Amino acid sequence: MRTLIKNTTAVTLDAGDHILPDVDLALEGRRILAVGQAPPDFAPDEVIDGREMVAVPAFFNAHCHAAMTLERGWAEDLPFERWLNEKIWVAESALEADDITWGAALAAAEMIRSGVVGFADHYFWMDKVAEVVADSGMKALLAWCHFGIGDDKEVGNVSFEETVAFVETWNGAADGRIHTTMGPHSPYMTPTAVLKRFVAEAQRIGVGAHFHLSESDEQVRNSLERHGLTPPAYVAELGLLDLPRPTLVAHCNAATPEDQSLLAAKGTYVAHTPKTYQKLGMAMPPLPEMLGHGMRVGLATDGPASNSDFNMLEIMRLTGLYWKGALRDPEAMPRTKVLRMTAQTSAAAVGFPESGVIAPGRPADLLLLDTTAPHWIPRHDLAAGIVYTAHPGDVAYVWCDGRLLYRKGEFLTLDIDRISWEAERRAFRMVGKPMRSLRAYAA
């Protein structure tokens, strides 16, 4: 497939932060062939008019639970314990394998629509999610969540061996668009012996791991009591940060400066989900300090039961706004810095470190944003427009590996009407609501 995008403006996110006006972009196969002018003999299968549009590297979501779309809006304005025990676990206990398919497909649609082409997912029945990723044309790093305690099958989980079999079966699938990784839930839930088994299997298969880490002061205290180590030091001692592929950890709200240096030295990727922290009333991780220690922090949504949606444009915006305000410093978190965290660091966290730059030879993971809506005018600063005013409604075209996934409201790989219907009726079934179109919420 050869695509020619004509007369567009590219926010390249290259080393010099170049913004290139009035360029053509040639996509060939899975790569960007040329930026500026296509070779004279380039014969495109499709030509896209890029005027009044801005091309930007596609976004990646470094940590989520995609199928939790089914619980969007199901637990609002509640304290964490009630949110989890009275609402989320009750709904999750009703999950069936096919629900994951439709919940994840809905998440895929929502992500594509807001310019996201890849995500790191950590949930149950991940073979179903892998099928959705394969069909949708997206990229993903998939971990089958395993608690390692009690009867893991309660919430759709399977045995340790089955999660490992998933990792072996699906790694590299869909022409390399799918990476898999080990999915222990966390060092505070998963017993030491099970964590060690994960390390051994990761070494054998040649993958990494993805888990929750240091989310609260309480977790740190408990870890110090049980193991004499903070959670990052403890998982490092177990070998979880020295696997064949990089480890990805979510959150680190309570990471100490020593923890931060350790995670930086290990090259561990950390997913930062600011909307979830604020919405659930959690402590905000010290992001500037973490970046100052050299940590590799990618932006992410977490699941929509907490984050409400999968809008990475909003996550970038919240990150910039939060730190300018918290540090009382408008120079904190410049606009291209949050763009890089989403397009580059998150991409690398998901296993696609070449993505995130519009340049010849790079993967053709990019989008075109329509800049003609009133909130873009005047177009003094396109990077600021993307970070501080853009909506998913501005996303006009989305390519992943050179394949067009979305065009002006049309999903090219997903049956959005079927997905919406299936996801809503299954979500309502899970919580015992009748499916009566828009009536059920008022029950």
Place this chain on the structure above:
Amino acid sequence: MRTLIKNTTAVTLDAGDHILPDVDLALEGRRILAVGQAPPDFAPDEVIDGREMVAVPAFFNAHCHAAMTLERGWAEDLPFERWLNEKIWVAESALEADDITWGAALAAAEMIRSGVVGFADHYFWMDKVAEVVADSGMKALLAWCHFGIGDDKEVGNVSFEETVAFVETWNGAADGRIHTTMGPHSPYMTPTAVLKRFVAEAQRIGVGAHFHLSESDEQVRNSLERHGLTPPAYVAELGLLDLPRPTLVAHCNAATPEDQSLLAAKGTYVAHTPKTYQKLGMAMPPLPEMLGHGMRVGLATDGPASNSDFNMLEIMRLTGLYWKGALRDPEAMPRTKVLRMTAQTSAAAVGFPESGVIAPGRPADLLLLDTTAPHWIPRHDLAAGIVYTAHPGDVAYVWCDGRLLYRKGEFLTLDIDRISWEAERRAFRMVGKPMRSLRAYAA
């Protein structure tokens, strides 16, 4: 004009926070005639299919500088002094009267598109803004900003007498959709003698005042030094909080508990603009404490030179998220509370206290949001959907005083193509950029 909205779901924001599924809404003239079922003899001029939509009272923006759309994106990631002195004032010094027309028209379009039907504006050449409000079908409270120092005409301002003449000429215009109010810049800029003249003229004409108040600790210190009073106590002593119509003040970032009690007792409206505070690195006003003192706080954007846009959906979201996070309490700022601050308190601050509820007899200021996009599914909680996931792209219909202003991407009162072109070329002229469509940003 009679409009019948059929089979919709209404988030009424009435005293019981009722959400009414599958209702018809009948609009007659400028009012809501019926909620539930139209009278048998109701003969609508237009019938709207409200299925899969949610009706909600329209939003109001309690403080902005509408024509500053022209400076959107012109001063990014800069410290406040450089933002103001090197960028904003430089651009504003190039403002001409007609620029205000197109800048304000762009703001009007952007507000309508995100569900806002009324705003409090505080800027220059306000007769131009009044014409835009009249033509657009919106509602507004308009103040001609007057510093009262030096040559006020420098930034398009006029004499004290001329700003007062504007207030007299335009108050009650456009069938009562336009209210006017006195516009001293602030107690820190405007001399005491000038503030006293504003009080006398407001009393004579029967209006209120709108100005900036207590934005920083420095302003409080200076006021204590000069007047022996905090800024609110000082303006109260001058009579600025006891005018014939309620006074509206912006910000109060540094209001003391005594100030808060005073402002509450006076019935003063306060505009809260969280995105601007964060983006410019200002202190966040203590909103829960202010509400606890009984202050009337409406949400607002401020100008897009700081806020970037006029998206009140985002302002609601930021308000909820910020306080849940800052107080470490997910029960802080429930979703209907921030909805009420925007639909009701902001409406009252703009001078339309009857708006903000979907009920018979109320003004027909309302919108329909399309809930079929992926980020709405499943529709477990529509109020949460509005506050935590909705985008301006979901706004399908907007009525103000029973008149339809916007229908599925189409502006019914504004020539959006002309407005976008005029606003962009004027904005580029102001900062000396050539107008070459999308090329100028990269200069």
